[in-house]
Amino acid sequence: MREKIKEIFIQSRHQFVSGEEISKQLNISRTAVWKHIEELKKEGYQFEAIRKRGYRLLNDPDDISKERLKANLSTQWLGKEIIYFSEVDSTQRVAHELAKNGVPHGTVVITDEQTEGKGRLGRTWFSEKGKGIWMSFILRPSFAYHQALQITLFTSVVLANTLKKLYQRNFLIKWPNDIYINGKKVSGILTEMHGEQDQIHYMIIGIGINTHQITFPENLKEIATSIQQETGYIPKRIELIQHFFTEFEQDYSRFEGEGFMPFYKQYNDALYGKGRRIQLKQVNQQIEGTIMCIDSNGYLILQEDDGKEAKVVSGDIFF
Ligand code: BT5
Numbered sequence: 001m002r003e004k005i006k007e008i009f010i011q012s013r014h015q016f017v018s019g020e021e022i023s024k025q026l027n028i029s030r031t032a033v034w035k036h037i038e039e040l041k042k043e044g045y046q047f048e049a050i051r052k053r054g055y056r057l058l059n060d061p062d063d064i065s066k067e068r069l070k071a072n073l074s075t076q077w078l079g080k081e082i083i084y085f086s087e088v089d090s091t092q093r094v095a096h097e098l099a100k101n102g103v104p105h106g107t108v109v110i111t112d113e114q115t116e117g118k119g120r121l122g123r124t125w126f127s128e129k130g131k132g133i134w135m136s137f138i139l140r141p142s143f144a145y146h147q148a149l150q151i152t153l154f155t156s157v158v159l160a161n162t163l164k165k166l167y168q169r170n171f172l173i174k175w176p177n178d179i180y181i182n183g184k185k186v187s188g189i190l191t192e193m194h195g196e197q198d199q200i201h202y203m204i205i206g207i208g209i210n211t212h213q214i215t216f217p218e219n220l221k222e223i224a225t226s227i228q229q230e231t232g233y234i235p236k237r238i239e240l241i242q243h244f245f246t247e248f249e250q251d252y253s254r255f256e257g258e259g260f261m262p263f264y265k266q267y268n269d270a271l272y273g274k275g276r277r278i279q280l281k282q283v284n285q286q287i288e289g290t291i292m293c294i295d296s297n298g299y300l301i302l303q304e305d306d307g308k309e310a311k312v313v314s315g316d317i318f319f
Contacts, residue, residue, distance in 0.1 A: 001026065003084075005036050007067045009045070009057040018054030044130070062212075064110060064133070064237050073242050077106035078137065078249045085109075087129070089116040092190060092206040095136035099194065099202040103138060106249075110135040110241075117208060120177070120190055126220060131213045133237050136206040143256055148200055150260040152177045152191040153298040155205055157263045158251050159187060160270045162244045167231045172272035174317060175291075175300050179209075180272045184225035186210050211235045264296045273319060278302070282315040291317075 004026055008017060022033045037047060037055060046058040066084040073079055081104060088094060091109040093116075098107060114134050117125030127134045141148060156173045163171040163179065163186075172180045179187035190206040210226035212235070227235045254262055273291050280287045280302065287310055289302030295311070302310045 001028065001032075002036050002039060003065050003067065005033070006040065006045075006063065006065055009040075009055070010063075010068065012057060014057055016050070016053040016056045018052075021054070062130070062235075062237050064112060064241070068238055069108075069110070069241060073245065075106075075245050075249045077104075078245045078252075079106065079108045079241075080104070081107040083107070083109045085111040087111060087113045087115065090114055090118050091134055091136040092118050092192065092204060095138055095204045095206070096192070096194070099138045099204060105140040106137065108135055108137045108245075118190060118206070119188060125188060125190075125208050126217065126224075127208060128213060131226070132211050133207065133209040133241060135241070136204050139203045139205065141200050141203060141256070143200075143259075145195070145197055145200060147255075147259055148191075148193055148203060150298045151203065151205065151255070152189055153267055153294070154251070154255050154260055154263055155189050155191070155207070155248070157267050157270070158248045159189070159207065159209075159244060161266070162240070162247050163187075163227070166240060166243060167227060167233055167235070169231050171270070173267060173270045174272040175294060176298070176314070178272075181225060181227075181230045184230075185223055186225050186227060186230070209240070211237055211240070260298055261296050264294060264298065267298075268293050273317065276319060279318045280312060280315040281318060282312070287312065287315075 005022060008022060019030050019033045023030050044061045048056045048058055066082045069079065069082055088111045091111050091114065095109045111134050113129035114127035117127035117134060119125045153176060156177055156179065160171045160173050160179055169181060174180050177189040178185050187209040191203060193200055193203040195201040210224060212228050213226040214229060216224045227233060271294065275290060277290050287302060289304045289310055292301040292303055294300050299311045299313055302312065304310050
């Protein structure tokens, strides 16, 4: 119901709407309308209220409801189905369930807050209410398993490009899946798939983007940042999501047809930490070396101290 009231105000273009009109349109009592409006105020909606005229929306809240996301979205398949929550444990978990139940390619699950956001390898993702974009989308790819491994890298390129275009700053990619700005992580990508060696049933791409945080909890302060913190822009989440969906969809056809090859140069241009000595931690071992580049398969090439090159498929970089 609250979503419908939001919609009425968004479409009112800052003109007065009477409580009576809303109560008739939605078939609820005037008191119920008033209660919803009080709740909307808590979400950042500001109203002018005048007796006999009703309520007028004063601001443009950065709201990511389904209706707002779908309005003006020009994609063919990505985001045609949107499932929105104001709060959920993890969009990734919900997306897995929906995918098993057969929802179409391009379905998006998005929320304003996650209580159990997931990172890779059982790590957690901090997803504060209203301060970022927390979403997962379902792909039903036609390509083979090895190409699926490159989709995280592909998604990182598309996201870094979108952020660069919108905010004119140097967003870089820390291999394999983090977006960095000024040495801190602003976004993380988690790709999970379901299928067999020769057939992928579905993939879930989970993306977390910190947009509005000014402060972070103690354990993240040194490593995490937000778009607002680094660029001074107050990002509009809707605008960012819509740009990203459009870019992703356009580039995805190319990725499906030609693989990662057309994108790996762009990835290398954005590669964070080139020329720096790192430790690469894998589940069972640790390698030290200098970051050179990634190859067209998406493997990270390190130069070890004896001059030899090491090619790595997975792991976490520590500087
Ligand atoms: C990632 O994991 O970077 C993937 C994050 C994916 C999150 C999205 S949000 C929507 C969807 N639904 C989910 O439940 N998840 C996905 P990883 O590379 O493992 O990084 C996790 C590490 O990043 C943590 O251990 C922290 O050190 C750090 N971290 C946690 N929250 C952060 C935040 N908001 N910003 C920056 N760093 C964060």
